[in-house]
Amino acid sequence: MSAAFDYHLVLQSASKLDHALELVWSDGKTSTFHYLWLRDNCPTTLHPDTKERTFDLLSVSADIEPLSFSVDNDRLMIEWSEGDHHSQFSGEWLREHAYAGDLRPANKPRARSWDAQFLKDMGSASFNDLTTDDAALYSWMKQLDQDGIILVKDMPATEQALDDVAHRIDYQRQTNFGVTFEVRSEPNPINLAYTALALPLHTDLPNQETPPGYQFLHCLANDTQGGESVFADGLRVLEDMREQAPEHFELLATVAIPFRFHDETHDIQHHHPMINLDHQGNIVELKYNAHIASVFDLPEAVMHDYYLAYRDLMGRMRQAKYRMQYRLKAGEMVVFDNRRVLHGRTEFEPTGHRHLRGCYVDRTEFQSRLRVLARQHD
Structure with a gap:
């Protein structure tokens, strides 16, 4: 888990936008996750041993979207419109990898300059x-x-x-x-x-x-x-x-x-x-x-x-x-x-x-x- 957040927080809700889902956590912070990003990062896309991606992004269309989605027990579940595929993400993992909204990563380099x-x-x-x-x-x-x-x-x-x-x-x-x-x-x-x-x-x-x-x-x-x-x-x-x-x-x-x-x-x-x-x-x-x-x-x-x-x-x-x-x-x-x-x-x-x-x-x-x-x- 990243030290950047306290994971007493839980994922509370999701709503649909154009090409993306907006997620809300228990502290009120939000972040947007695009459909293609979510499908590309489904946990099933990784080889179980090497952890390398085996999913071919071109095996789905650019218009892929959720047929249904829900949030329960700090998890996001998605049924996709293509390939009879289901994805499940933990709220902790999504928050750690958030790239937009309130959770956009801070631009703070580790280096400390000196004279x-x-x-x-x-x-x-x-x-x-x-x-x-x-x-x-x-x-x-x-x-x-x-x-x-x-x-x-x-x-x-x-x-x-x-x-x-x-x-x-x-x-x-x-x-x-x-x-x-x-x-x-x-x-x-x-x-x-x-x-x-x-x-x-x-x-x-x-x-x-x-x-x-x-x-x-x-x-x-x-x-x-x-x-x-x-x-x-x-x-x-x-x-x-x-x-x-x-x-x-x-x-x-x-x-x-x-x-x-x-x-x-x-x-x-x-x-x-x-x-x-x-x-x-x-x-x-x-x-x-x-x-x-x-x-x-x-x-x-x-x-x-x-x-x-x-x-x-x-x-x-x-x-x-x-x-x-x-x-x-x-x-x-x-x-x-x-x-x-x-x-x-x-x-x-x-x-x-x-x-x-x-x-x-x-x-x-x-x-x-x-x-x-x-x-x-x-």
Whole structure:
């Protein structure tokens, strides 16, 4: 049952509209359910084992309607005009899946945006708890889902430790950098991350058709001058831009630009808008990496204005109020939503020893694991 309502409530009555039934609950709230929706979601349409839909919607006409319907004991019963078929729905299930009227789902994203002051509130959990206790894992994942960034403490100094935490969620995402990758200064680097240079704030791999979701960075060593990690919440930056410069926000959310990574073995490129919104207008993704933004190929009419919006976003990311700086210590791991939280680092002395081991787990797998854990622990 959804936590969105109290199911001491019962379904009380139903009445017929054009193409739909209007249902009323004991608290006076109403919702409309269309005939085609009700027939398509009849409990008998699902395979008993796989729970996949087996019903062919085109096996009934667009004009299907109830021959009769009634409400009794918190259940809606329908006799359909076609196929000699009867449906029965619980009031609880209908209320949980209501899409109209007083019960239209609230447009409330779980994410909580933050600024530089968030450092003192950043959450954490121990390696041992995450790898042995599902309740601890669930609590940690819920906080990561909300804040977009979190720490793991007391990580063993082994290559396997990264995989042990990631696999508690699901499988890792393979990219052209491998399933796992080592972030340290290297000769002949293929990426600026593999140098000792400062890295401006960015998100990883916007050149991919779907950029990676959650990034894991396990600090194995950080015995050098410099090399502090820098983070900013892209959600907070974009919320402020949306309010203060809506014309710039609109351009970045609607106009796609090219991103490209290429070396001797790969040439991976894709066009994306920098900002993605969901179907309800919520900000759900930022794709920003000035180092691999390719040559802009925008229409003449928008090129100048787009550059103004792009510069606005760049400038906001450099404001101290958004930037959180944290020095990772050996035995710590930071995990963050790569499609929300920007990351970078300060320059470090290449003669010192700084070594992070990383991987990705995509959002789809993360959210799947979170929903399964919620069924067990909420």
